[in-house]
Amino acid sequence: xxxxxxxxxxxxxxxxxxxxxxxxxxxxxxxxxxxxxxxxxxxxxxxxxxxxxxxxxxxxxxxxxxxxxxxxxxxxxxxxxxxxxxxxxxxxxxxxxxxxxxxxxxxxxxxxxxxxxxxxxxxxxxxxxxxxxxxxxxxxxxxxxxxxxxxxxxxxxxxxxxxxxxxxxxxxxxxxxxxxxxxxxxxxxxxxxxxxxxxxxxxxxxxxxxxxxxxxxxxxxxxxxxxxxxxxxxxxxxxxxxxxxxxxxxxxxxxxxxxxxxxxxxxxxxxxxxxxxxxxx
Amino acid sequence: xxxxxxxxxxxxxxxxxxxxxxxxxxxxxxxxxxxxxxxxxxxxxxxxxxxxxxxxxxxxxxxxxxxxxxxxxxxxxxxxxxxxxxxxxxxxxxxxxxxxxxxxxxxxxxxxxxxxxxxxxxxxxxxxxxxxxxxxxxxxxxxxxxxxxxxxxxxxxxxxxxxxxxxxxxxxxxxxxxxxxxxxxxxxxxxxxxxxxxxxxxxxxxxxxxxxxxxxxxxxxxxxxxxxxxxxxxxxxxxxxxxxxxxxxxxxxxxxxxxxxxxxxxxxxxxxxxxxxxxxx
Numbered sequence: 001x002x003x004x005x006x007x008x009x010x011x012x013x014x015x016x017x018x019x020x021x022x023x024x025x026x027x028x029x030x031x032x033x034x035x036x037x038x039x040x041x042x043x044x045x046x047x048x049x050x051x052x053x054x055x056x057x058x059x060x061x062x063x064x065x066x067x068x069x070x071x072x073x074x075x076x077x078x079x080x081x082x083x084x085x086x087x088x089x090x091x092x093x094x095x096x097x098x099x100x101x102x103x104x105x106x107x108x109x110x111x112x113x114x115x116x117x118x119x120x121x122x123x124x125x126x127x128x129x130x131x132x133x134x135x136x137x138x139x140x141x142x143x144x145x146x147x148x149x150x151x152x153x154x155x156x157x158x159x160x161x162x163x164x165x166x167x168x169x170x171x172x173x174x175x176x177x178x179x180x181x182x183x184x185x186x187x188x189x190x191x192x193x194x195x196x197x198x199x200x201x202x203x204x205x206x207x208x209x210x211x212x213x214x215x216x217x218x219x220x221x222x223x224x225x226x227x228x229x230x231x232x233x234x235x236x237x238x239x240x241x242x243x244x245x246x247x248x249x250x251x252x253x254x255x256x257x258x259x260x261x262x263x264x265x266x267x268x269x270x271x272x273x274x275x276x277x278x279x280x281x
Numbered sequence: 282x283x284x285x286x287x288x289x290x291x292x293x294x295x296x297x298x299x300x301x302x303x304x305x306x307x308x309x310x311x312x313x314x315x316x317x318x319x320x321x322x323x324x325x326x327x328x329x330x331x332x333x334x335x336x337x338x339x340x341x342x343x344x345x346x347x348x349x350x351x352x353x354x355x356x357x358x359x360x361x362x363x364x365x366x367x368x369x370x371x372x373x374x375x376x377x378x379x380x381x382x383x384x385x386x387x388x389x390x391x392x393x394x395x396x397x398x399x400x401x402x403x404x405x406x407x408x409x410x411x412x413x414x415x416x417x418x419x420x421x422x423x424x425x426x427x428x429x430x431x432x433x434x435x436x437x438x439x440x441x442x443x444x445x446x447x448x449x450x451x452x453x454x455x456x457x458x459x460x461x462x463x464x465x466x467x468x469x470x471x472x473x474x475x476x477x478x479x480x481x482x483x484x485x486x487x488x489x490x491x492x493x494x495x496x497x498x499x500x501x502x503x504x505x506x507x508x509x510x511x512x513x514x515x516x517x518x519x520x521x522x523x524x525x526x527x528x529x530x531x532x533x534x535x536x537x538x539x540x541x542x543x544x545x546x547x548x549x550x551x552x553x554x555x556x557x558x559x560x561x562x
Contacts, residue, residue, distance in 0.1 A: 027538050033314060034341025035524070036531050043535035053554065058339070060315025060363035062561040063554075082341035218544045225542025241544070242534045243316070244551035246527035250317050251552065253523045254324035257308050261506025263499045263522070270525035271532065273334065273344075280343040 006152055013115040013153045016086035019046060020155060020191055020213045025229040027236055028215075030090075032058045032243040033075070034082035038279050039271075041083040049118070050079050052090040054243030063240070064126055069095045073108055080113040082280075088116025088155060093123075093131070099139050103146045109154075110147070116155035118193060119143065121180065128165045130176075137183045144188025157215060157235075158184035159193035166196075174202060178209045185212040191235060198222045200231060207232035287433055294396040294434045297367035300327060301436060301472055301494045306510040309496075309518040311371075313339045314356070315363035317523070319560050320552075322364040330399070331360050333371040335524030344521070345407055350376045354389055361394040363561075369397025369436060374404075374412070380420050384427045390435075391428070397436035399474060400424060402461065409446045411457075418464045425469025438496060438516075439465035440474035447477075455483060459490045466493040472516060479503045481512060488513035 019026045029045040031037035032054030040048055053063035055075045061067040067075075076089045089109045094102030106117055121136045123129045130136075140158050147154050160180040162173040181192040192210050195217035197203055203223070207214050213234035216222065218241065228236055253265045271279075300307045310326040312318035313335030321329055334344035336356045342348040348356075357370045370390045375383030387398055402417045404410045411417075421439050428435055441461040443454040462473035473491050476498035478484055484504070488495050494515035497503065499522065509517055534546050552560075 027542075029535055029538065032316075033339045035313075035338040035528055038341060039528050039531045040535045043532050044539050045535060053557070057316040057557055057561060058314045060319060060359050060561060062558045078341055218538075220544075220548050222544065224544075225538065228542075238534075238538070238544070238547065240554060240557070241547040241551060242531060244554065244557050245534065245547035246530055247316055247320050247552045247557060248550050249527055249530050250320045250523060251324050253519075253526065254310055254321045254326060257310065257499075257506065257519070258325050261308075261509075263501075263503065263505075263519070266519065266522040266526040267501050269529050270522060271528045273521060273525065276334070276338055276521070276525050276528060277343045280338060280341060 009110070009113055009115060009152045012086050012113075013155070016047060016088070016115045016155050017153060017190065019086075020234050025225060025233055025236060027225060028088060030054060030238045030240070030242060031079055032240070034078045034280075036242070036246075037079045037082040037087070041085050042279060045085060047086045047088065048079065048083055049088045049116070049237055050076055050090050051238075051240050051243065052092045053240035055090070057240065057243060057247065065092050065095055069105065073112065076109060076114055077112045086115045087113070088118065088157065089114040090118040092120060094119050094139065094143075099142045102139055103142050106143050106146055107150065110150050110152050114154065115152070116157060117143070118157045118159055120159035120161055120193075122161045122165060128167070130161060130165070130167065130180075133180055133183060136180070137187045140184045140189050141187035155190045156188065157191040157193050158187075158189035159195065159215075160184070161195070163194060163196040170202075174205065177206065181206075181210040181212070185210065191215050193217075193235075195219070195239065200227065203228070203231045203233060290391070290394055290396060290433045293367050293394075294436070297328060297369070297396045297436050298434060298471065300367075301515050306506060306514055307516040308506060309369060309516060311335060311519045311521070311523060312360055313521070313524045315359045315561075317527075318360045318363045318368070322366050323560060326366060328367045328369065329360065329364055330369045330397070330518055331357055331371050332519075332521050332524065333373045334521035336371075338521070338524060338528065346373050346376055350386065354393065357390060357395055358393045367396045368394070369399065369438065370395040371399040373401060375400050375420065375424075380423045383420055384423050387424050387427055388431065391431050391433050395435070396433070397438060398424070399438045399440055401440035401442055401474075403442045403446060409448070411442060411446070411448065411461075414461055414464060417461070418468045421465045421470050422468035436471045437469065438472040438474050439468075439470035440476065440496075441465070442476065444475060444477040451483075454478075455486065458487065462487075462491040462493070462495075466491065472496050474498075476500070476520065481508065484509070484512045484514060
């Protein structure tokens with residue numbers, strides 16, 4: 001009997017699904033290029049996620065959907081190719097004006113070997129508002145149906161952005177996040193992502209009220225990972241924070257070079273050249 | 282009269298040439314992606330150089346000429362597109378088995394808007410030996426002739442690797458570096474690059490004996506930039522050091538996430554999200 005050519009991807013997707021249900025909280029390390037992905041994996045990360053902002057910055061673009069679709073897909077492919085662990089792809093609002101276009105983007109991501117997608121309900125045009133809830137729910141439903149048909153059970157992580165966009169009052173954000181997360185869950189999403197929530201009591205309420213695994217973002221003020229696990233959070237990611245930290249280090253290296261003319265910041269604590277090469281062999 | 286479509290590149294190449302002859306020592310900041318290039322420029326760098334190792338790592342490859350030619354060109358194009366300052370491209374031994382193929386690579390780099398190339402005389406197969414001196418000289422001569430015909434006076438930086446490869450005795454390295462640099466200069470190279478030399482007296486000898494501008498690499502033990510200038514060095518670059526420092530920071534961020542479950546290393550000193558976005562607008 002011929003082996004299913006997708007079997008490797010199917011196995012990886014199932015393993016990634018399991019990490020959302022069993023064992024400790026899942027730390028998805030957000031990479032921006034092949035090097036960061038490989039370094040995260042080598043350090044023990046169980047899964048890598050692409051982050052839209054980090055990937056965009058790395059290729060010279062602002063965040064959003066400014067970086068062309070084909071370049072985003074190439075970047076996702078490079079990150080998938082750099083590691084053996086499951087990779088989930090941040091595709092912002094889905095890189096498409098229509099549900100069909102978004103479904104096509106998800107199919108492309110699956111074809112690259114990614115086993116997860118993040119789809120957010122921020123306005124695609126960058127306005128500080130959410131997409132219509134019914135339309136967004138239909139988008140998630142169509143994506144989940146396409147995933148089912150693909151035969152590769154990737155993790156659809158539906159993100160809702162009331163906290164991220166600071167919309168309305170704290171009570172508004174909480175109720176909107178719960179309502180939308182549950183709509184997306186009913187439409188088939190495997191994980192629900194509420195970035196920028198940091199208050200422990202609020203996180204506990206989200207865990208209790210959302211009928212599926214919760215993903216939070218490790219922004220400033222976020223409880224440490226052990227506490228997130230105690231609160232019942234299933235997955236934590238970092239967005240562009242690590243990438244922006246490396247950009248600050250790069251800035252400081254440049255400032256040293258151009259003012260004091262010294263090298264300590266890149267000589268004293270760098271992965272040696274030979275070791276860096278071995279990481280990619 | 283129609284404006285020469287290459288005029289912008291011609292002006293930039295001339296400006297880059299001048300930076301090798303006039304004013305302070307030129308600090309070429311070695312970038313590996315669009316973000317690092319943009320951060321270097323924003324910090325005041327007068328020129329950016331791609332570094333073969335940093336670019337390779339960023340795209341998930343070991344150093345050398347393992348990363349496919351087309352991907353290297355795309356990466357160079359992204360870095361050129363991310364900044365206004367002159368960009369010089371590290372093309373290792375030239376990405377070609379024949380002189381014609383190397384010339385073709387240089388033409389491709391010029392077409393992308395880069396205004397400099399580094400070409401090294403390490404063995405292209407990764408052996409710790411130098412390419413035949415006569416063949417390498419002919420390669421440099423052919424590249425310089427192609428540059429002249431292109432009408433864009435890019436800076437050809439000819440690198441010689443006796444110190445880099447630790448070949449023979451200290452006296453052997455010095456005499457071989459001087460002899461080869463002068464051959465490459467006679468063949469038309471605009472700048473001569475001797476990486477891994479760190480002793481001040483040796484650097485002074487190289488400056489005195491090589492009949493053209495000298496580029497050194499800021500490896501461990503290298504004198505600070507002010508001292509390099511006093512010694513007569515015209516250009517200093519960093520290779521993959523800054524990139525490998527950001528890889529180490531990435532590793533430490535991962536170790537924190539996966540052991541203590543904390544975020545200080547990417548929260549306490551990162552370029553803020555909004556500011557990072559503005560850098561690319």
